[in-house]
Structures are given as C-alpha cells and as structure tokens.
Amino acid sequence: MPEYKAPIRDIKFVMQELLDCETHYQNLGYQDASIEMIDAILAEASKFTEQVIAPLNQIGDEQGCTWKDGAVTTPDGFKDAYQQYVDGGWPTLSQAEEFGGQGLPHSLNTTIGELLSSANHSFAMYPGLSHGALATLEAHGTDEQKQTFMPNLVEGRWTGTMCLTEPHCGTDLGMLRTKAEPNEDGSYSLTGTKIFISAGEHDLSENIIHIVIARLPGAPEGSKGISLFVVPKLAINEDGSVGENNGVSCGSIEHKMGINANATCVINFDGAKGYLIGAPNRGLHCMFTFMNAARLGVANEGVAAAEASFQGALAYAKDRLQMRSLSGVKNPDGPADAIIVHPDVRRMLLTQKSIAEGGRALNGYLSQLVDICHAEKDPEVRAVAESKLALLTPIAKAFLTETGLECTSHGVQVFGGHGFIKEWGMEQLMRDTKISCLYEGTTGVQALDLLARKVLGTQGEILKPFAQDITEFCQRNAADADMAEFIKPVMAYAAQLQEITGAVGKKAMANADEIGAASVDYLMFSGYFTLAYFWGQMAEKALEKLKASDDDKDFYQAKIKTARFYFQRILPRAQGHASCLANGADSMMALTEDEFAF
Secondary structure: OOOOOOOHHHHHHHHHHHOOHHHHHHHOOOOOOOHHHHHHHHHHHHHHHHHHHHHHHHHHHHHOOEEEOOEEEOOOOHHHHHHHHHHOOHHHOOOOHHHOOOOOOHHHHHHHHHHHHHHOHHHHHHHHHHHHHHHHHHHHOOHHHHHHHHHHHHHOOEEEEEEOOEOOEOOOHHHOOOEEEEOOOOOEEEEEEEEEEEOOOOOOOOEEEEEEEEEOOOOOOHHHHOEEEEEEOEEEOOOOOEEEEOOEEEEEEOOOOOOOOOOEEEEEEEEEEEEEEOOOOOHHHHHHHHHHHHHHHHHHHHHHHHHHHHHHHHHHHHHOEOOOOOOOOOOOOOOOOEHHHOHHHHHHHHHHHHHHHHHHHHHHHHHHHHHHHHHOOOHHHHHHHHHHHHHHHHHHHHHHHHHHHHHHHHHHHHHHHHHHOHHHOHHHHHHHHHHHHOOOOOHHHHHHHHHHHHHHHHOOHHHHHHHHHHHHHHHHOOOOHHHHHHHHHHHHHHHHHHHHHHHHHHHHHHOOHHHHHHHHHHHHHHHHHHHHHHHHHHHHHHHHHHHHOOOOHHHHHHHHHHHHHHHHHHOOHHHHHHHHHHOOOHHHHOOOOHHHHO
C-alpha cells in the first residue's frame, strides 16, 4: 500500500504564494487566519491524515461495511478514527462561530478535505457530506432549524446526507415519488425510498440528518414540484437529545466497485417526520446549495486521487529495476536501471504530477471564490465571484475527476503487473476514484450544465469575468521573454474557445442535438485550457521567486519544468476535442436504435 505523505510544500505554494491567502483572508475579515495559524493547522492535519486515516484505507477496502437488520457497521478502526476527527475539532474548522464553529475560511477546510480524501477516500466521505447539509441549512433553514440541527452537525456528533435519487429516476429528479404529507404541528410526514445514499447509515455518529427532496400534495409535475426537507434518523426531543427512530431505516447497502468502506445505502422513509426547508416547490433551488458544495468537494477528490496515485507510482519508479536506459547505463552497480529513467514512465509520472498540482491550484482558487461569496461585503464583488464559480464548478468537477481517474490508471501502469495486484493498493485507488466521475452529476451532466445552461444560456456573458482575468494575466506578462512559451498558447486557446463557443451556438440554433453532441468535448477543451492558465500563473510565480533569490531553487525549477511538460504534452489534447466539436452531431445520431445491434 502506498505510504501517503501530505504534499505540504506544494499546498503552501498554492495557498501562500500563488493565491496570497494571507492578504485574501485579511481583506475578508478572517483576522485569525494568519500564516502561523495556517501552518500549524496544516502540520496537525498532515499528522492526522498520515498516521490515523491513511493506515485504515486498505483494511477498509478489504472489510467493507456490513449490514444487519438495518444497522451498518463500518470497518475496524473507523469509529475510533472518526472520534479522533471530532475530538481534534476538524468538523468545526470553517463553520460559523454562533453554532460552535471556529469561523475560519472555507478555503482552509478545502485543503484539509484534499488530505483526507488522498489518505482515505471512503473515510473522507462520512464527514464530507455534513458540510453540504450545513451549507443548505445555513442558507435556507429557519432560525429554529438552525438551532436544532447545526450545533451538533458542526461538532460532528451528528452527520448529514443528501437524499435525491430514487430507484426509477437517476438524474431526472422531476420523476421522484417520495411524498410529504403535512402534519397538524407544521411538520411533514415523508414516505418513499431513496437509493445511492452515501453515508446514509453507519455507526460513527449519534444521529444522521437527511436532507431530502419530496413532493407535496398537489405539487406541480416535474422539477417545479420539488420541495426540500430536513429529516433526522432519530427523533429529537425538546431538550435536544435524541429519541426513538423517526421512521427512517436502511433497507440495504450496495456492493460496489470501490469506496467499499463507505456505506452506500437504500434509505426508506416510512412516515418519517421532517421539516420544510425554504418555500414549497422551491426545493431544487435550495438543493443546489448542497449540490454545488458537493461538486466542488468531488473536484477535490479528483486532485486527491491524482496525488495519491502519483506518490505511489513515484516511489515505485525510483526503486524498481527494469532494463537499461536507451541513452546509456544509469545504475552501473545494479543489474538494471530504475524505471524512472524510461521516457514513457516519466510521461505517466509527469501527467500525474501536472494534473495533481494544476488541479490543486484550480481548486484553491475556487475555494477562495467561495470565501468571497461567504464573507465579502461588497455585493458587486460577490456577484463576480458567484459568476466565476458558476462557470468553473462544472469544469472542475468533471475535468478533474476524469483526469484524476486517468492518473490512477497511470499509477497501475507504472507498477506493471504488480499494479493489478491488490496488496500494492494502486488498483484500489482506481476503483475508488471512478465514482467521482459519476456522483453529484456525471461528466455528461456537468458538460450540459456548462454549455447549455451556463454558456449558451447566458449568450456567453458568463465567460466574460474569467476571460478578463486571463487577458490581464497575458497582458501583464506580454513583454517577459521567459513567459512567452506559456503566454502565447494561453492567448491562442482563449481565442479558439471563443470561436468554438460561437460555432456551437450557431449550430444549436438549427439542431438542438448539437449541444449534447458538443458538450463533453467542449468541457474537456475548457478544462485543459483552464489548467493551462493556472500552470501559466504558477510558472510566473516560480520565475519571480527564482529571480529574487536562490531559496528553494530546486522546487521552483521543478515547477517551471512541470509547467513546460503540461503545455507541450497535455494541453495539445484539447485540439482533439476541438476537432470532434467541429465534426458536429451527424455521426452520433445517424444510427437508428435497431442499427446499434449490427
């Protein structure tokens, strides 16, 4: 099993140098978020994830969760580790002080989330969903709901879930059948079945708080008739203690490809007492608070997987002896050279490294936009941040999980046949990561959201704020010869994206299927280009540091060399997607349904 080490040097580079988190936090009023405090928190998070969480990853996969008579037992060590997580105050980090939180920035919690997910994807999911439940309650709940549920969720004594999908409807939530009947006391009685509920039942917390979508009597058909409810697994007494079961039960758990140590549950609501969140029939609007938070969390999982697989592959490549280097013997005292000397192994390692580090920069930037949305006083500044988040969230979620999965495949490949063997842990990373491409909206769903709803739906207006940032970056470095190899491609791809957007929009006016045919290629083109922009910024910062002093020279030189690899060997993939876009929908739609069988 790979030995996980938190990549603190690179995290500090992104947070403190690239994104200048100290100034960012001070401007938003996070006075306690000093560099000294951040460093202390990162040091403790490193120890906790490396020493407590990572050692449970393999045993969690081997044992999985067990279900008996509606109760779920997590693998050995998980319950104790979760209690250490709570005792360490980790759930409270970025939550509001009025509910028992520490009031620190969201972006700091995002970084801790990456460490947890790299160390143990399954474990990280248990507390991870609570953050979405908290965000939904904080944004849309009543004062009474907040006081009832949030303090214990913040503390980690209770955990949260989101309950959307039903057996007959996946992403098409307008087809849901779960009903909510009003009670005389103002509460509602919910009846129905939800599936694929991550962390829906377990033995880690005292209570589980479900955020559930359901339909009220007489509600409009489709997604316009969806309402949102908070439903505790155990009833909550007037004094705040937990009581009897609230008509919520786990019917079974799924036997899955990966994330075996996280319980993916069928949850039955049999007259369960729940409380309406927000206005009737506005549940999907409220639920997007949870879903958008979850999508950014899943983007973080893609980076975490790339990082974990890279670490395992790099250690193996340095140690494994196989064949001689084509350019001459590199290990004359051994029977063969270490495989890291071979160009193709380096191709895979550098792909992992460039995706992990580029994705970390993108996610760090997005998490700072969330900080702005939460704490910025100026409504115009908040509006710009919200626009950028709306554009970049589907890109980050889909692109970083697809490339993260690719990186786990490279990890297996570097190990060769040993990568296919369970004991090394590389194949587990690949199995665990595939779900990240699926839940919280598949890659296809994110692509449609990006192209149809965000870009074409705003007639391209949503692109302008982020495009302005890219223009300013290019203008700032236009005269710098050392930056030319990065600036020229960014400018060219920016212009090409604008052309592609116009061409797809024109085709879509004549045939709506052109949107669906173009969407994934459009998203992937956008993803490769977006990461190039962040790699360009990292190269700029590294060059600046090298010109200023010789401190940490090797780190900054490696950053520039990795940026160069990304621009020369990864960014050109975008042209393949551009070619597919140009070819349109005809070849996709030409076969009849019967012809697929021939």
